[in-house]
Amino acid sequence: MIDLLATRxxxxxxxxxxxxxxxxxxxxPNLIKKVIGMNVFQTGIFLFFISSAFVQxxxxxxxSAPAPYVxxxxxxxxxxxxVVGVSLTAVALGLIVRVYDEYGSLxxxxxxxxxxDE
Amino acid sequence: xxxxxxxLVAAPLLGSVLALLAGLVRSETGWPVALVTAAVQVAGxxxxxxxxxxxxVSYVVGGFTAPFGIELVVDGLSATIALLVxxxxxxxxxxxxxxxxxxxxxxxxxxxxxxxxTGMSITGDVFNMYVFLEITGLAAYALVASGExxxxxxxxxxxxxxxxxxxxxxxLGIGYAFVATGTLNxxxxxxxxxxxxxxxxxxxxxxxxxxxxxxxxxxxxxxHAWQPDAYAGSPDSVSALISALVSTVxxxxxxxxxxxxxxxxxxxxxxxxxxxxxxGAIVSIVFGSVLAVSQTEIKRMLAYSSVSQFGLVVGAxxxxxxxxxxxxxxxxxxxxxxxxxLFLTAGLIATATGAQTVxxxxxxIQRLPLGAGAFGLLALAMxxxxxxxxxxxxxxxxxxxxxxxxWPLAVVILLSTLLTLAYxxxxxxxxxxxxxxxxxxAVDGVSPGMTGVVVAAALAAVVLGxxxxxxxxxxxxxxxxxxx
Numbered sequence: 385m386i387d388l389l390a391t392r393x394x395x396x397x398x399x400x401x402x403x404x405x406x407x408x409x410x411x412x413p414n415l416i417k418k419v420i421g422m423n424v425f426q427t428g429i430f431l432f433f434i435s436s437a438f439v440q441x442x443x444x445x446x447x448s449a450p451a452p453y454v455x456x457x458x459x460x461x462x463x464x465x466x467v468v469g470v471s472l473t474a475v476a477l478g479l480i481v482r483v484y485d486e487y488g489s490l491x492x493x494x495x496x497x498x499x500x501d502e
Numbered sequence: 503x504x505x506x507x508x509x510l511v512a513a514p515l516l517g518s519v520l521a522l523l524a525g526l527v528r529s530e531t532g533w534p535v536a537l538v539t540a541a542v543q544v545a546g547x548x549x550x551x552x553x554x555x556x557x558x559v560s561y562v563v564g565g566f567t568a569p570f571g572i573e574l575v576v577d578g579l580s581a582t583i584a585l586l587v588x589x590x591x592x593x594x595x596x597x598x599x600x601x602x603x604x605x606x607x608x609x610x611x612x613x614x615x616x617x618x619x620t621g622m623s624i625t626g627d628v629f630n631m632y633v634f635l636e637i638t639g640l641a642a643y644a645l646v647a648s649g650e651x652x653x654x655x656x657x658x659x660x661x662x663x664x665x666x667x668x669x670x671x672x673x674l675g676i677g678y679a680f681v682a683t684g685t686l687n688x689x690x691x692x693x694x695x696x697x698x699x700x701x702x703x704x705x706x707x708x709x710x711x712x713x714x715x716x717x718x719x720x721x722x723x724x725x726h727a728w729q730p731d732a733y734a735g736s737p738d739s740v741s742a743l744i745s746a747l748v749s750t751v752x753x754x755x756x757x758x759x760x761x762x763x764x765x766x767x768x769x770x771x772x773x774x775x776x777x778x779x780x781x782g783a784i785v786s787i788v789f790g791s792v793l794a795v796s797q798t799e800i801k802r803m804l805a806y807s808s809v810s811q812f813g814l815v816v817g818a819x820x821x822x823x824x825x826x827x828x829x830x831x832x833x834x835x836x837x838x839x840x841x842x843x844l845f846l847t848a849g850l851i852a853t854a855t856g857a858q859t860v861x862x863x864x865x866x867i868q869r870l871p872l873g874a875g876a877f878g879l880l881a882l883a884m885x886x887x888x889x890x891x892x893x894x895x896x897x898x899x900x901x902x903x904x905x906x907x908x909w910p911l912a913v914v915i916l917l918s919t920l921l922t923l924a925y926x927x928x929x930x931x932x933x934x935x936x937x938x939x940x941x942x943x944a945v946d947g948v949s950p951g952m953t954g955v956v957v958a959a960a961l962a963a964v965v966l967g968x969x970x971x972x973x974x975x976x977x978x979x980x981x982x983x984x985x986x
Contacts, residue, residue, distance in 0.1 A: 402674075406667075409663065409667065415659070418663060419663075422663060422666055422667070425667070425670060426666075426670055429670055429673055429674050429677065432674065432677055433677050433680075436677065436680075436681045455684070457680075457686075458680070461629055464629075464633060465632075465673060468633065468636045468640075471636075471640055472636070472639075472640065472662065472666055475640060475643055475644060475662060476659065476662050476663070479643070479647055479655050479658050479659040479662065480659065482647070482652070482655040483652060483655045483656055483659060486651065486652030486655065487652055495656070499652065499653070499656070
């Protein structure tokens with residue numbers, strides 16, 4: 385068991401991050417922190433992809449480099465996923481600015497109270 | 503090799519940029535740009551559909567041959583969905599010219615949504631599907647937020663957070679499948695996953711993550727929480743567009759993932775996987791209807807109705823035979839026309855009379871005969887009264903469930919007709935058999951375009967029903983290929 389965890393440390397950290405992110409996303413009443421939680425959750429997934437591509441002692445996939453090679457595909461995928469994540473964060477923060485303008489609060493409960501009064 | 507599939511994604515993207523640039527020159531110029539783009543899109547999707555039914559059309563992006571590069575694959579099913587996306591987006595445009603929102607930014611995002619949805623329906627690569635899923639999501643969040651006031655912003659934020667979790671689970675599922683096989687091409691994945699073994703925990707986990715991620719996007723109970731707020735909080739044209747297309751294309755993606763990537767053999771090897779789908783379907787149908795009955799606001803009721811109708815489609819996926827899948831496709835198309843039409847009619851009624859709740863609809867037939875008639879017709883079509891398209895879809899799905907001897911599901915599917923009637927009967931009774939309670943202020947602002955689209959949707963719901971059996975025969979080879 386300990387052995388397994390020691391050799392799969394990266395995966396362990398990745399899933400720990402996903403857990404922390406999900407907890408923040410659900411548990412925190414603050415909208416900004418929810419978005420941070422969302423980012424942490426996604427970062428966990430990114431790390432999962434990257435660590436899955438790791439090969440001990442391998443070189444980049446260039447013709448001039450000796451084998452074995454690292455697969456470049458997960459890195460490319462995650463570059464795309466990071467761009468997606470940044471756009472999502474931007475849209476989320478834009479929406480939060482509008483919510484704050486409208487309700488004067490970032491806390492879920494207070495926003496709900498103001499909305500119920502309308 | 504035809505480059506039409508790639509152009510079908512590129513055209514709305516280009517239109518989106520043009521709409522934004524036109525806004526720099528003159529404001530409120532987005533609509534004509536969007537109209538031209540949507541018309542081109544309908545023509546392109548039509549040509550593609552006519553070719554795809556003869557044989558699968560595929561396109562290799564950038565010359566990187568599959569399975570290494572991204573491949574666009576169009577069969578009868580994808581062509582149907584791509585054509586549906588194009589036609590519905592053109593129809594909603596006709597509605598939104600007067601109903602608004604009218605800014606150029608709105609139409610730029612509108613076309614971006616069309617690009618994302620088209621991309622999702624024709625891609626043959628799972629990661630590419632994730633990217634298009636997120637483009638669709640981002641555009642949908644922005645469109646929901648285009649309404650006025652704090653309500654739409656809150657709805658959009660909720661949609662964004664829940665939707666992102668769903669898409670991230672989908673991405674994690676792709677990661678698992680990729681770790682197991684080292685490929686992302688759907689056709690290649692199906693053979694590689696079979697080689698790895700369908701009972702491997704890694705493959706099973708990949709399936710669970712992909713399916714649950716898509717459940718969020720389809721809005722299957724209990725992962726539907728974002729959907730009623732998003733539909734009710736957005737402007738009428740937006741709720742019609744996203745209710746007709748976004749969940750529909752996500753359900754298409756579910757069919758693709760389950761049958762093209764994992765295949766029927768996976769479902770046979772893992773009864774638990776099938777139970778997951780059956781459970782999602784039954785819970786969605788029952789609770790979606792029950793929640794719909796308890797709503798007072800029309801748009802929220804229609805939203806919960808979607809939860810229940812998509813339960814039927816998920817049920818058809820769980821049944822996994824030819825008849826049920828034809829039913830799922832017919833119901834996807836039919837639901838898009840009927841639900842989009844219902845949202846547009848609700849918008850038209852709200853614009854003309856200010857009625858937004860179930861009680862406001864009392865005696866509507868006297869005040870707005872056209873609106874009440876169209877709403878009634880579409881509601882009955884949704885319940886499944888023959889010869890409307892809602893009947894054909896449900897008929898095929900129920901028949902499929904009986905053929906597969908999936909009795910609990912078959913009972914719930916037949917029951918769903920009654921449940922649908924339960925929430926629409928309240929409105930039908932109020933609209934046609936009660937007198938209007940007190941005079942209400944007449945708000946007018948109905949354009950010929952709005953009326954035209956509503957009438958067209960109501961007629962389409964009936965006409966498509968008559969064509970649906972022929973379409974089912976046309977689709978048979980595609981579905982057979984999907985199931986083999």
